[in-house]
Amino acid sequence: MFVGRQRELAQLDLLLDALPGGLTPVEVVGEPGIGKSRLLHETGLRASARGLTVLAGRAGEFERDLPFGVFLDALDHHLAALTEEQAAALGPGHLRWLATAFPGLAERVPPAPPPQAAERYLLHRAVAAALDALAGPAGLVLALDDLHWADESTAELLTHLLRRPPATPLLLLLAHRPRQLPDKLAAALTGPAHDDTRHRIELAPLDFEAACQLLPTDRRRRRLYELSGGNPLYLQVLAHGGELAVPAEEGAEVPPGIAAVLRTEFARLSPAARLVARAAAVIGDQVDPELVAAAAGLNLADTHAAAEELFEADLLRGTGAGQRVTFRHPLLRNAVYHSATPLWRAAAHGRAARLLTERGAALTTIAPHIARSAAVGDAEAVRLLREAAGLALAQAPATAVSWLRVALRGHPDPGDELGRRLRLDLAHALMMCGHYLECWDLLRMHLDATPAGAPALRHQAVVLCATTSRLLWQPEEGRRLVRDELARQYGRPDAATAALWLNLALSLVLDGRFTEAAEAAGEALRLQLPDALRCTALAMLAWCYPELGRVPEAVRALDEAAEIYDRVDEADHLAHLGISHLVPLVEAICHLRLGDTLRRLDRVRRQSQRLGHLTFGGEVLGTTAAVLAHAGRVPEAIALAEEALDAARLSGIEPLLVNVLCARAAVALYCLDLPAAERACREVATLSCASWHPLAPHLTLIRDLVRARLGHQVPLAETIEGLGGPELPGTLHRARVLTYLELAHIAARRGRPAEAADWAERAAALTEDLLPYSGAAATLAKAYARACGKSAEHTKSALALAESAATAFTAAGFPVQSARATLLAGQLHATLGDRDRALSTMDKAAAVFAGCGAGTHTEIVLRYQRRLGRRVPRTAGSNPLGLTPREAEIAGLVAKGHSNRAVAALLVVSERTVETHLSRAFQKLGVSSRTALTALLARADDSNRP
Numbered sequence: 001m002f003v004g005r006q007r008e009l010a011q012l013d014l015l016l017d018a019l020p021g022g023l024t025p026v027e028v029v030g031e032p033g034i035g036k037s038r039l040l041h042e043t044g045l046r047a048s049a050r051g052l053t054v055l056a057g058r059a060g061e062f063e064r065d066l067p068f069g070v071f072l073d074a075l076d077h078h079l080a081a082l083t084e085e086q087a088a089a090l091g092p093g094h095l096r097w098l099a100t101a102f103p104g105l106a107e108r109v110p111p112a113p114p115p116q117a118a119e120r121y122l123l124h125r126a127v128a129a130a131l132d133a134l135a136g137p138a139g140l141v142l143a144l145d146d147l148h149w150a151d152e153s154t155a156e157l158l159t160h161l162l163r164r165p166p167a168t169p170l171l172l173l174l175a176h177r178p179r180q181l182p183d184k185l186a187a188a189l190t191g192p193a194h195d196d197t198r199h200r201i202e203l204a205p206l207d208f209e210a211a212c213q214l215l216p217t218d219r220r221r222r223r224l225y226e227l228s229g230g231n232p233l234y235l236q237v238l239a240h241g242g243e244l245a246v247p248a249e250e251g252a253e254v255p256p257g258i259a260a261v262l263r264t265e266f267a268r269l270s271p272a273a274r275l276v277a278r279a280a281a282v283i284g285d286q287v288d289p290e291l292v293a294a295a296a297g298l299n300l301a302d303t304h305a306a307a308e309e310l311f312e313a314d315l316l317r318g319t320g321a322g323q324r325v326t327f328r329h330p331l332l333r334n335a336v337y338h339s340a341t342p343l344w345r346a347a348a349h350g351r352a353a354r355l356l357t358e359r360g361a362a363l364t365t366i367a368p369h370i371a372r373s374a375a376v377g378d379a380e381a382v383r384l385l386r387e388a389a390g391l392a393l394a395q396a397p398a399t400a401v402s403w404l405r406v407a408l409r410g411h412p413d414p415g416d417e418l419g420r421r422l423r424l425d426l427a428h429a430l431m432m433c434g435h436y437l438e439c440w441d442l443l444r445m446h447l448d449a450t451p452a453g454a455p456a457l458r459h460q461a462v463v464l465c466a467t468t469s470r471l472l473w474q475p476e477e478g479r480r481l482v483r484d485e486l487a488r489q490y491g492r493p494d495a496a497t498a499a500l501w502l503n504l505a506l507s508l509v510l511d512g513r514f515t516e517a518a519e520a521a522g523e524a525l526r527l528q529l530p531d532a533l534r535c536t537a538l539a540m541l542a543w544c545y546p547e548l549g550r551v552p553e554a555v556r557a558l559d560e561a562a563e564i565y566d567r568v569d570e571a572d573h574l575a576h577l578g579i580s581h582l583v584p585l586v587e588a589i590c591h592l593r594l595g596d597t598l599r600r601l602d603r604v605r606r607q608s609q610r611l612g613h614l615t616f617g618g619e620v621l622g623t624t625a626a627v628l629a630h631a632g633r634v635p636e637a638i639a640l641a642e643e644a645l646d647a648a649r650l651s652g653i654e655p656l657l658v659n660v661l662c663a664r665a666a667v668a669l670y671c672l673d674l675p676a677a678e679r680a681c682r683e684v685a686t687l688s689c690a691s692w693h694p695l696a697p698h699l700t701l702i703r704d705l706v707r708a709r710l711g712h713q714v715p716l717a718e719t720i721e722g723l724g725g726p727e728l729p730g731t732l733h734r735a736r737v738l739t740y741l742e743l744a745h746i747a748a749r750r751g752r753p754a755e756a757a758d759w760a761e762r763a764a765a766l767t768e769d770l771l772p773y774s775g776a777a778a779t780l781a782k783a784y785a786r787a788c789g790k791s792a793e794h795t796k797s798a799l800a801l802a803e804s805a806a807t808a809f810t811a812a813g814f815p816v817q818s819a820r821a822t823l824l825a826g827q828l829h830a831t832l833g834d835r836d837r838a839l840s841t842m843d844k845a846a847a848v849f850a851g852c853g854a855g856t857h858t859e860i861v862l863r864y865q866r867r868l869g870r871r872v873p874r875t876a877g878s879n880p881l882g883l884t885p886r887e888a889e890i891a892g893l894v895a896k897g898h899s900n901r902a903v904a905a906l907l908v909v910s911e912r913t914v915e916t917h918l919s920r921a922f923q924k925l926g927v928s929s930r931t932a933l934t935a936l937l938a939r940a941d942d943s944n945r946p
Contacts, residue, residue, distance in 0.1 A: 003213045003214065003232075004206040004213075005035060005038075005042075008203065009039070009043070011201065012043045019052070019139050019169045019171055022167075022922060023165035023166075023170050024170065025162060025172045025174060025199070026174065026199045026201060027175075027176070027198070028040065028174065028175040029177070030202060030203035030204075031177065032177065032233070032330075032331055033231045033232060034203045034205070034233070035233075036175040036203060037145050038232075039201075039203065040056065040145055043143065043173060044056055050138065052138050052139050052141050052171075053135050053138075053139070053140045053141070054143065055074045055075060055078060055131075055140065056074055056142075056143040057072070057073030057074025057145070058070060058145040058146050058330075059144070059145070059147055059150045059151075059154065060149060060284050060330075061334060062337065063149075063284055064151050065151060065367075065403065066364075066365075066368050067151060067396035068151070068153050068157060068395070070144050070145075070147065070150055071102075071157060072101075072102065075127075075130065075134075078104075079104045079134075080104030080105065082133070087133075089132075089911060090126075090129055090133050091129075094125075094126040095126075097122055097123045097125075098123070098127070098130055100123065100395070101395060103362055120156070120395050121160065121643065121649075121650055123157075124157050124161070125160075128160070128165065129166070132166045132168045132911075132915065135166070135168035135170070139168055139169030139170060140168050140170050140171070142171070142172050143175070144175065146176065146330060147176035147181065147185060148177045148178075148180035148181050151396060151398065151399060152398030152433070153395055153398065154185075155185040155188070158174075158185060158188060159184060159187075160646065162188050163188075167900060204230075205229055205231055206230045206235070207230065208222075211228070211230055211235055212225075214232065215235060233329060266332075266336055266339060269310070270309060272302065272305070272306040273310055275298070276292060276298070276306035276307055277315060278296070278337070278344070278345075278348070279296035279348055280295075280310075281327070281333045282337065282349055287326060289303060291352050291356070292307075294352055295352045311325075315332060316328070346373045349370075349372040349373040350370075350373035352369045353366050353370050353373060356369065362391075363387060363388045364388055364392050367389075367392075367403055370384055371385060374410045375410070376409070376412060378410055382407045382411050382418075382422075385403045386403075386407050386422065389425065389429065393432065397429050397432035397433045400425075400429040400432075401426065401429045401430055401433055401435075404422060405426065408422050415449055420449065420450055420457050421457070423442060423446045424460055424461060424464070427439045427442045427443050427446065427464055428464065431468060431471075432651070434652025437472070439468050440469070440472065446461045447461050447462070455488075456496070458485065462482060462500065463499070465481050466482050466507060470510065471653050471655060471656075473655065473692060475507050478507060479504055479508070482504045482507070483504070486500050486501065486504075494527075495529065495533060497527060498524040498527045499579065501523045502520070502524050502536055502537060504520045505517045506540070506582070509540065512694070512730055514544040514548055515548065517540065517544050518545065521541050522537075525538070531564050531567065531568045532572040532580045533579070535580070536561075538557045538561035538583075539557070539558065539582040540582060541553070541554065542554045542558035542561060543586045543589075545557065546591075546732075546733040551768045551770060551771065552768075552770055554591070555770040555771070558583075558591055561583050561586075562587065562596070565580075565583040565600065566600075581620070583600065584597050584600035584623075585601075588601065588627045589626075589732065590732055590733065591734065592630060592771070594631050594813045594814075595813065598627055598628070598631070601620060602624070604620050618644045618645070618647040618648030618651060618656050618657070618660045619656060619660070621640050621660075622641060622645075622648070622659065622660040622662075622664070623663065624644075625637045625640040625641035625644055625667055626641075626667060628640060629666065629667045629670040630670070630813075630816075630817075631813060632815035632848075632854075633853070634667075634670060634671045634853040635884065638671070641660075641667045644663060648660040654687045654689040658687065658690070658699075659695060661683060662680075662695045662699055664676065664680050665680040665699050665703065666702060668702070668706060669702050669705055669742075671854045672706055672710060672854075672856040672860075674703075674707060677699075677702055677703040677707075680699055680702075684696050697722055697723050700722070701739070705743075708749075709749075716746065720743075726758075734771070734774070737763055737778065740759045740766075740777070741777040744756045744781035744782075744784045745780075745784045745820075748785060748788050752788070753785060756781075756784055756785035756788055757785040757788075759785070760778065760781035760782040760784070760785040763778040763782075764781075764782065766778070772808060772812040773814060773817075776812055776821075777817070779805040779808060780802065780817070780820065780824070783799075783802040783821070783824055784824065787802075787824065787827075795831050796832070798828055799825055799829070802822075802825040802828060803821070805817075805818075805821040806822045806825065809821060816848070816852050816857065818848065819844075819848035819849050819852070820857075822844050822845040823842060823845040823861055823864070826839070826842035826861075826864070827842075827864060835868055838868060839865055839870060842864060842865055846858050846861040849861060853885070855887075858885070886917055887921045890914055891917075891925075892937065894918060895933055900914045900915055900918070
């Protein structure tokens with residue numbers, strides 16, 4: 001009987017009846033037994049009656065180390081039953097990723113290489129796509145229960161879905177006990193991303209009138225109500241258990257006596273039924289009869305007979321999903337599980353592990369049972385747990401940590417080579433979880449216990465220490481360890497020694513100590529180096545030299561590095577991936593060489609995916625996004641920058657996230673995407689490293705540059721002073737040149753010729769013939785400054801400079817910057833009175849902007865053409881709402897009533913592409929439903945009519 005929740009059901013009915021497009025999260029919170037699960041069940045029934053697809057899953061108390069446990073429960077059997085149409089909608093890429101986490105797909109999807117940590121976000125995106133594929137036409141309800149027991153990989157996936165929800169209308173029901181919610185999930189649920197759509201239902205105790213419907217009609221009612229506190233579960237237990245006299249166990253989650261009554265209910269069963277109940281508690285909340293029989297040590301017939309008694313006593317209930325059953329309530333499972341002795345539980349888990357192994361189950365499915373049954377000295381269990389941790393590391397590093405801890409405890413000699421390797425594995429997993437201090441302590445202990453005669457293990461630990469020290473922003477400690485290790489005599493100066501020098505150089509260059517970094521890279525070059533390390537050392541010099549006024553030497557070093565990099569085979573690069581990736585990064589970050597840089601960056605990305613390197617996922621994608629923006633491939637740059645953010649957030653490395661947010665903001669500056677720049681600023685302000693990270697202030701500068709370019713009044717002088725003044729100390733050479741160009745443009749726009757000329761002179765001082773973009777930037781800055789002049793001579797001079805800058809930028813491969821120079825030339829033609837030439841020149845700029853996907857730039861050009869008297873209609877490709885041409889086109893079709901599938905067919909693109917662009921349009925326009933989108937576009941259209 002479900003009583004006393006009419007108000008909550010009415011609230012959920014309203015949400016079901018008016019389910020908007022996009023995501024509607026609903027938290028259902030309360031104490032154990034208060035009715036959260038029943039409310040989710042009732043809501044699911046009402047949703048099904050309305051034609052909504054309902055998926056439901058529950059996290060398990062004793063399965064907290066099972067990756068994606070609650071999603072496995074909710075999705076696995078649905079994914080196993082995908083129709084051909086649904087599978088085709090997902091596509092082979094998403095299916096391969098889903099098969100790595102959901103066993104139900106294993107038989108229908110070809111085996112793929114194990115996923116890597118740098119790509120965890122791709123699995124998250126695949127789950128979002130799966131929810132779209134499984135949803136019906138009316139939308140989807142996803143009910144996730146007992147999230148306070150969710151594993152960390154589930155928390156990461158939910159965080160992703162809250163930030164980047166599926167396109168289908170989705171009611172996301174999240175039931176949990178708030179005081180026990182994992183920190184990651186609590187942070188996601190309390191963040192600002194969905195303040196306007198989030199709902200929270202707090203279930204209070206039942207009042208006496210409602211409680212009476214659950215109690216016997218005798219004089220005990222009032223006393224039983226008071227004992228239960230109005231908790232529905234406890235009311236029902238007390239109604240069948242009589243008076244209570246036994247106190248609660250220490251640390252129990254229930255009021256005094258409730259656990260005892262639950263055990264009393266269990267004690268009434270026959271011995272066989274009690275045995276099967278305990279075995280079912282070992283197996284999990286979703287009970288598999290064959291596994292229960294194995295855990296109990298009974299045959300299947302005896303297990304079924306005992307299970308009938310459990311059904312009659314209402315301890316077990318059917319789930320409606322095949323043969324599987326579940327306990328009436330998690331608290332009952334808890335009581336039954338702990339009624340068995342630890343030795344019996346360990347033996348039962350061992351029997352379950354053996355049956356799963358015979359079935360050929362995934363090792364990550366078997367490992368939770370191995371972890372609970374392994375004895376000290378069980379070498380096979382240690383091997384299997386280490387192997388399972390390696391498989392889980394990519395998607396669920398916290399689970400890998402849990403299994404590696406058990407393996408270490410089970411290994412009898414932590415000082416031998418296997419023990420040391422287990423510690424290194426654990427340190428790596430801890431780093432991936434963001435537990436840097438614990439990782440650091442473990443590595444130091446490892447170094448203390450690793451003799452000089454094992455240089456390979458020491459070397460790995462020192463490199464991890466150096467990386468961890470940078471992440472903890474304690475670089476000096478890491479540098480000290482590297483120097484100490486360099487002082488050890490390993491017999492000869494080998495590649496390992498060179499790698500240590502290069503790690504030292506990397507730490508120094510990130511600290512802005514370019515002279516010392518160049519010296520360390522030089523030390524590495526003096527050794528006999530394999531090509532993979534030689535090109536890295538040269539790239540390090542190419543990074544340092546421009547900041548030391550030695551640009552020609554930097555360019556020569558980079559040319560040699562790139563030539564060597566291309567001839568190094570894959571195996572050598574993979575052996576030194578922690579540093580060999582610097583060649584394309586330096587090309588992109590320091591020298592803005594666009595030609596083959598994208599090819600080399602893609603090579604690094606593929607290598608990092610194969611090794612699961614924790615930082616490369618965000619770092620390489622973010623750098624590639626910035627290069628794509630320079631190369632005029634703006635939509636690709638935006639999509640890749642968003643992927644980079646997903647990867648960086650998953651890494652848990654805040655300094656890396658700041659770097660990637662800077663890359664995202666740089667892309668936003670290229671396409672004048674103010675909302676994206678402001679989001680990046682807001683996010684970096686929430687990070688603990690914002691107060692000391694050297695790049696954090698640059699985000700403010702980029703945001704203010706975008707604001708100023710769009711005509712907002714911004715205190716740029718204050719922002720520049722906050723960065724150390726006009727010299728912009730700490731800013732790399734190429735960034736200073738392009739920043740001076742932006743500042744010259746803004747000063748000219750504000751009618752400040754002297755200020756514009758000053759910025760142009762600063763840009764010219766940094767010009768290098770060997771860096772073509774720098775000369776083009778200085779020329780365009782000078783053109784903006786000259787354009788401020790009042791005389792015709794100034795205008796003609798500015799026109800010549802703008803045309804020269806356009807040519808130089810085109811030659812350097814910077815089409816957006818070239819189009820900016822062309823637009824200025826068109827404006828100057830207009831100033832000289834040549835309207836026709838002005839319009840035709842602006843047409844050329846608009847064509848380039850449109851081809852690059854730079855929609856805001858295109859709208860600016862059209863605005864200037866309107867001022868010259870040309871009637872330019874506002875189209876989907878030139879709208880005042882800040883949408884890109886493709887976003888505006890898709891939004892317009894959706895506003896006309898077309899479904900995502902119909903829009904995809906009309907535009908000959910994938911449905912996922914439609915969903916991505918529509919989601920961005922919703923975000924930019926601040927709407928959360930198709931109805932709101934239609935109304936907003938209608939208002940914008942009305943306001944633009946003459």
